Amino acid sequence: MASVKPISTPDVTIRRLWPTDITSYREHLLRLDPDSRHSRFGGGVSDSYIGDYVDTSLRLDTLIYGAFSGPKLIAAGELRILFGAWPLRAETAFSVERPYQDHGLGDQLLTRIITAARNRGIAKLEMQCLSHNQRMRHLAQKHHAELTTADGETEAQLVPLTFNPISLFEEWMGEADGTLSRLNPWKRSGLN
Numbered sequence: 094m095a096s097v098k099p100i101s102t103p104d105v106t107i108r109r110l111w112p113t114d115i116t117s118y119r120e121h122l123l124r125l126d127p128d129s130r131h132s133r134f135g136g137g138v139s140d141s142y143i144g145d146y147v148d149t150s151l152r153l154d155t156l157i158y159g160a161f162s163g164p165k166l167i168a169a170g171e172l173r174i175l176f177g178a179w180p181l182r183a184e185t186a187f188s189v190e191r192p193y194q195d196h197g198l199g200d201q202l203l204t205r206i207i208t209a210a211r212n213r214g215i216a217k218l219e220m221q222c223l224s225h226n227q228r229m230r231h232l233a234q235k236h237h238a239e240l241t242t243a244d245g246e247t248e249a250q251l252v253p254l255t256f257n258p259i260s261l262f263e264e265w266m267g268e269a270d271g272t273l274s275r276l277n278p279w280k281r282s283g284l285n
């Protein structure tokens with residue numbers, strides 16, 4: 094697996110989102126600047142579209158990791174499992190708010206998503222982005238995705254390795270760290 098550069102924002106923690114985080118997730122997506130919103134959704138979308146989109150998130154087939162700066166959700170990575178497809182496939186998408194872009198958060202979230210997909214037996218992970226989205230294309234390639242470009246869009250396909258005790262431990266450790274940071278206000282404020 095590709096090495097990940099450390100997050101340069103000291104108080105950022107990454108953890109899985111739960112139904113109680115739905116408002117934070119909506120607010121995060123609504124805060125994306127127009128370019129980032131366009132890149133995230135593959136075109137211009139309205140606030141109400143985002144509202145409806147978030148209402149379908151956090152379902153049983155969707156797993157979302159969020160990066161928090163203090164209590165504020167500043168970035169997210171989504172894994173939507175396509176039930177009914179065999180072998181199992183999933184789609185993934187990422188959003189990092191502009192002031193936090195290019196600090197390694199997208200990489201961290203993609204790493205978490207790949208491990209989660211691996212631990213759920215997903216055979217193929219698919220991601221779509223606009224073909225000029227160099228950052229996303231770079232990250233996909235860094236994690237060994239195969240890219241296909243047509244009509245201004247790039248589709249990245251990634252085959253996660255089979256899960257093993259280390260990948261299960263990695264996911265568990267990541268969650269434990271996120272939960273501890275949530276419970277421990279000293280860590281959350283970057284004081285330890």
Ligand SMILES: CC(C)(COP(=O)(O)OP(=O)(O)OC[C@H]1O[C@@H](n2cnc3c(N)ncnc32)[C@H](O)[C@@H]1OP(=O)(O)O)[C@@H](O)C(=O)NCCC(=O)NCCS
Nearest residue numbers: 129132133186187188189194195196197198199200227231
């Ligand atoms: C695309 C996105 C998720 C990436 O997250 P990020 O936190 O900004 O990215 P990171 O800092 O983790 O990594 C960026 C990588 O791209 C590289 N990069 C930056 N600009 C680049 C460019 N113009 N060309 C090629 N590579 C570039 C960086 O060097 C870094 O690579 P490295 O880790 O090997 O050093 C984020 O910018 C974003 O949310 N953009 C708007 C929404 C979006 O495009 N979503 C993707 C479609 S679903």
